[in-house]
Amino acid sequence: MISRSNAAEAALAVIDEHGLEALSLGLVAKKLGVRPPSLYHHFKDKSELLQEVARIMLVKMPAVSATGQSFEEQIIARCVATRQTLLKHPSAAPLILRYFPRHMLLAAYDRAASEEPYPTPIKMTVIDAVEKYTYGAALFEASARARGIDPMPPVDGEKYPSLAKAIEDNPFDDEQLFVESLRLFLVGVRQRVESNSIGQPLD
Secondary structure, three states, X not given: OOOHHHHHXXXXXXXXXXXXXXXXXXXXXHHHOOOHHHHHHOOOOHHHHHHHHHHHHHXXXXXXXXXXXXXXXXXXXXXXXXXXXXXXOOOOOHHHHHOOOXXXXXXXXXXXXXXXXXXXXXXXHHHHHHHHHHHHHHHHHHHHHHHOOOOOOOOOXXXXXXXXXXXXXXXXXXXXXXXXXXXXXXXXXXXXXXXXXXXXXXX
């Protein structure tokens, strides 16, 4: 029996194998062992199928237990899990941007707002920044992986000496760089709150 979820799983498998642009209802039907018209009982068109693929990618994101860690490290653990989930399907990851089902995440946003130890006026600032950085960074890397290229191209040290030195001295791999970037942001949030400088320009 075909269901929306197993059709979306089949579509995700096709995207992983052939790429997003190559996806067709015919390939999905073949993966399911049915005829293409059968899919129209569940999806009015390819776009609706892709929306369901985006939804199941979010559903696949594991719950993270970070008991005993600081609030900031709990946020980072969730962001790392999100990043890792998207990078398992680099060709399909752009669907999260195209069909981001924010309505599915309202309960998660509410939980985040209730757990944040920050003043209410900046809670959405933190939620928005963390969300955009996490998905943006993951999609940037996923795009490179899908095309089989490095996120950072080779750099001519003579032409771009400062950038080449920064790359050479960077001690982090891609995931560690992601984590440290989040830590820098969250440390900045904490310091701004403690110094009562929210909304003020930097000195």
